[in-house]
Amino acid sequence: MKPSPFNYVNPDTIEKALNALSKHNNAKLIAGGQTLVPMMNFRLSQPELLIDISNISKLKNITEDNKYIEIGSLLTHSNAIKSNCLKKYFPIISKAISNVAHHTIRNEGTIGGSIANADPASEWPLLVTLLESFIKVQNKKKKRKILYKDFFESHFITNLRDDEIITSIIIPKIKNSYGWSFLEEAQRDGDFAVVEVATIIEIGKNNLIKKARIAIGGVDEKVIRLKKIENLLVGFNLSENLCNFTKKDIDDQINPISDNHSSIEYKKHLSFVLIKKAINTAKEQILNVEDDR
Amino acid sequence: MIDKIKIETTVNNVKYSKRIEPRLLASDFIRENLHLTGTHVGCEHGVCGSCTIKINGLTSRSCLKFAIQLHGKRVETVESFSSNPQKKIILDTFKKFHALQCGFCTPGFLITVDELLQTENLENEKEIRKALSGNLCRCTGYENIIKAVLELKNNRKTK
Structure with missing residues (x-):
């Protein structure tokens, strides 16, 4: 349980980090290290050069303008939970990220690391997909801004190239008033999710649904959006029954695999139950806010 | 090399x-x-x-x-812990409730509890269990650990 030998550099700017990355073909970036170091301890990952980017202070900020929130890739889960800016525009982030592993892991783990890891049952990929975010990356020569659906490709596989660093995540602000929900089923607190669901229901005049977003993780090769169900909800009044779909409608859109803990059938059942509950939670949230006025 | x-x-x-x-x-x-x-x-x-x-x-x-x-x-x-009065209280409270059996996990619990007392609400037993879910005790001495943390939390509140 000890990592194999490697060289170590600790650049304090993005440019120096990119320079080191471009020169070596078996280098690995380390930010919080909460996934990489276990992999190295098991020797599943054996980089020859470790580039520690955790001291690049430029990548730790949250900034905003009229349209977007931009989160530096080195923001830790703990700081994301605490951020007043994120709480104000996207309270779902604090709720969802509180489910990432445990307190101590959240002090170290980062949004950039989580997204680069691209676990299909992980919370940041779910949020990035739900919030229709862009991932900003760069190498020595150019910068790219990649939409979430082009970034995540499959289980632990992304569009990120070997010589690129994720620098920030850009989340578009939501103009309409909206309700949201996040639900996760895991074996124990802090465990990997079996299934996780997040929704945002945007409403217009007279409580008519203008746009609905439903993201689900743990049931396919990456976090997916349930477009058919989303489209079904548009135009409905909030007070109506919004769950006019069957289990088969959900089954047709997801593709879970069985593992040691849960069968395909169980994951399909869980998905159906959580999706209905998630839609109704978001709906109740809007209706309750109106009652308080 | x-x-x-x-x-x-x-x-x-x-x-x-x-x-x-x-x-x-x-x-x-x-x-x-x-x-x-x-x-x-x-x-x-x-x-x-x-x-x-x-x-x-x-x-x-x-x-x-x-x-x-x-x-x-x-x-x-x-x-x-032993030389810091604030942290010493955590040690003493663990001792009072016998919040350990073999003691292997105890250093990790003590450090974690020190942080949780400052950052988390820990309103009830359920919240404490969730907050401590990242520390494993193989003797399953959780009950007494939870009791110690509850007392620590209540004492901090009354101060």
Whole structure:
């Protein structure tokens, strides 16, 4: 349980980090290290050069303008939970990220690391997909801004190239008033999710649904959006029954695999139950806010 | 052959300067190089919480850190507890409730509880259990640990 030998550099700017990355073909970036170091301890990952980017202070900020929130890739889960800016525009982030592993892991783990890891049952990929975010990356020569659906490709596989660093995540602000929900089923607190669901229901005049977003993780090769169900909800009044779909409608859109803990059938059942509950939670949230006025 | 690199770090207010290999885990550095064996090594992949330390005031798993990353940082281990009045209360309360059996997991629990008392609400038993879910006790002595944390939380509130 000890990592194999490697060289170590600790650049304090993005440019120096990119320079080191471009020169070596078996280098690995380390930010919080909460996934990489276990992999190295098991020797599943054996980089020859470790580039520690955790001291690049430029990548730790949250900034905003009229349209977007931009989160530096080195923001830790703990700081994301605490951020007043994120709480104000996207309270779902604090709720969802509180489910990432445990307190101590959240002090170290980062949004950039989580997204680069691209676990299909992980919370940041779910949020990035739900919030229709862009991932900003760069190498020595150019910068790219990649939409979430082009970034995540499959289980632990992304569009990120070997010589690129994720620098920030850009989340578009939501103009309409909206309700949201996040639900996760895991074996124990802090465990990997079996299934996780997040929704945002945007409403217009007279409580008519203008746009609905439903993201689900743990049931396919990456976090997916349930477009058919989303489209079904548009135009409905909030007070109506919004769950006019069957289990088969959900089954047709997801593709879970069985593992040691849960069968395909169980994951399909869980998905159906959580999706209905998630839609109704978001709906109740809007209706309750109106009652308080 | 990988060269050793010199690091300087402060552990429990004592400055150390050592030459180490980059692959040396912080947990092994603390135990083998500094001879501070209160930090325990359990799973070595970030699951059990036994090796928890504080780096610049925040809890961290020392088996998921490299010693080289401690360069320039301020580290606290369980050895800092007996000389610090605030932390000593946590030790005494664990003792009062017999919140340990074999004691292997205890250093990790103590460090974690020290942080949780400052950052979390811990309103009830359920919240305490959730907050402590990252520390495993194989004797299953959780009941008394929860009782100790409840008392610590209540005492801090009444002050």
